[in-house]
Amino acid sequence: MALRLGDIAPDFEQDSSEGRIRFHQWLGDSWGVLFSHPADFTPVCTTELGLTAKLKDEFAKRNVKAIALSVDPVESHLGWIQDINETQGCQVNFPILADADRKVSELYDMIHPNANETLTVRSLFVIDPNKKVRLIITYPASTGRNFNEILRVIDSLQLTDKHSVATPGNWQQGEDVVIVPSLKDEEVIKQKFPKGYKAIRPYLRMTPQPDKQQ
């Protein structure tokens, strides 16, 4: 059965460009972004891996480890990484799983046979420190992902895990957020949101982002 939000991310052991990886052990207490690519030496994937490498500090700030996957062997990955570094002006600083036996691709349902019989689509999973799957996105091979959007979702997850809020559409760091509808007690709301809030409707209550200085 396909993975769903809230499921424990399946553990695995697989080769990678940085040696053998035992996934849960490798994740440790970090958040994780596991994302698949159709194949090595393909143009869109090359740009995606370059972008991920350049966002190293942004991932680190959020305690996130990135790990890519492609169904080619380690030797191919090592050659490709040289190309990525050269063409994208970066240093690939995260492992690429060498899933030639498709063990991980099958475990995470990354091969969609009606799209392509053998290659993975662009699947992406965000996994929290409890190893729970918190975001699943699937893009077609022809469309590169927006890694700023991945960071935005991670910001939202980390914020909403700590405070009784949710983030509105197109929300960006520092913008107002909504108070979760399940929170009804006026006194509790005042205590939790000392910066105040605006009730546009009883169910739509906006408040400044709780962890930001005003």
Ligand code: BEZ
């Ligand atoms: C690419 O990564 O560039 C790509 C891979 C498969 C199909 C189309 C593009």
